[in-house]
Amino acid sequence: MLSALDIFLQQLVNGLTIGMIYALIALGYTLVYGIVQLINFAHGEIFMVGAYLGLLACLTLKGLFLGSGGAVLLLILVFFFAMSGTALLALLIERFAYRPLRNAPRLAPLITAIGVSFLLQNAVMLFFGPSDKSFPGLIPVTKVQLGVVSVTNLQILIAVVSVLLMVILHFYVKNTKTGKAMRALADDRQAASLVGIHVNRVVAMAFLLGSALAGAGGVMFGMYYNTINFHDGYLAGLKAFTAAVLGGIGNIPGAMVGGVLMGVLESLGAGYISSEWKNVFAFFILIVILLFRPSGILGERVVKKV
């Protein structure tokens, strides 16, 4: 028999898992928004493309690594392929759809982002077909008992990979020269370019990093749910963007907190209220939190200056 506490903890674990994936996508939104103030609507689609690239890599490479130890190598290669593919895609999108509009009215790149989103969705649909695709299980899933909750090794893998990527990103932005340049650009783009920061290169780097994270998120999404569809990017992107806002958009730890919180709230809402209303629950929480913290949980209060 499961006690009420066990059920709660189980929901919490499930929520944390999907929350990690939301957090990875949310980081891409927040990185780009922090620097160029663009809501990158195509980011959810990049996540979806990442899942499909992972699938493609699985299908082509699967025969090559059948021996013991091959699974780990295969996993690494799938992640590498998906992440570098999405990073490359994002660089192309940034170069041709966003960069020419860097100094245009604020809503112009938003519309091209919507255009890119339509384009990617339909390109994937045409290439892979409109129906659900089954994503191969890359590792044999086993259950691990941690105290009262049972966790699958897949969930542990997702958590470990996500946290690892987030830690790398955090230190990259905090300690490297490009990371410092990113923060300088976020503060004041004009001043940053005056002190010799190569704006285009740094903005492209932000797109690259964010999209690589989304690509990794896509692969893990596929592994976790076992099916992917060209529509998946839309809702996941919407929720991740909401998560980024929830944490305070432009704020990297905020996106992590927001993503995890979003996943947990959604999972608890689905478990205790009803699964049909779980998306309503997530957006409702967003509105309530913004009522009390108008710039998100970790967002800084912007002081108005004349």
Place this chain on the structure above:
Amino acid sequence: MSRRKKRKVPLTQRFREYRFFFLLLVAFLFPLVDRNPYHIDMLVTAGVFMLLASGLHVIVGYAGVLNLGYAALFAVGAYTFALLNLHWKISFWIGLGASAFTTALFGMLLVFPVLRLTGDYLAIVTLGAGEIVRIALNNMDSLTGGPNGLLGIEHPSLPLTHYSFGVDSAPYYYLILLLVLLVVFALCRLESSRLGRAWVALREDELAASSMGINPAWVKLSAFGIGGFVAGLAGCFFAAKQGTISPDSFDFVVSVTVLAMVVLGGLGNIYGALLGAFILSLLPEFLRGFEIYRMLLFGLALILMMLFRPQGILGEARRN
């Protein structure tokens, strides 16, 4: 010298002076010349989007608040009329007013709690509200019929006669033409009113505007109210024309498409919104020949149009 010059008005300029009447004449005569109901229906759809775009333009263009959930207001308008008609047999003409006022109220109630949010935080709330409305429509089966929607909504009929619009396209065409004209006229008058100037002042600089005695909260609230009013008109018309509505017609893609219409036409200019709506609602029809590549090309067209004209088609006409 100068007098002679004045008398000789070039043809293009003369067209510019009378272009409104010229366009109106073309619009009026169109169904008499081209009797293909499919073409007229396309234009009726374009008309609905023109209404929506001009309503959204009040929020995004005049007041400068990004709204990512405008389809929710459209849905409220459509479902209000559908429910009134199905439960109490309310006629279209009364329903038009009822939908408009209900939707205006809904729009204002929606943003009332979050008025202190600024910029994109407000935008994400509108996005969330749009999703909440869509999911609610899908799940409240007893009231909204769930994913199947509501069926058997009465078509409009002329008051005092027994003439029903039925499934014929032409009467709807003239009705939506009239609605668009009335709304555009009203919004143009509004633009130069005290409220209209307050919207623009707020959009340009919230701090400066509020120090000149403009209350930002009230001004934003009124923009959502009027934007909602217009969406209510469009929703009621849509429900009466279709006779059946379902949540699919009000999803995020609709919000985003209407936003693209407004931005593509050129912000700060209501004619831009109308032109954007006209182009983007007819474009998929022209792409129909490409079958499955249609939405792909639509996305590509959005990107290219924005790249070539970042300020929108009529964007430069903005007065400073």
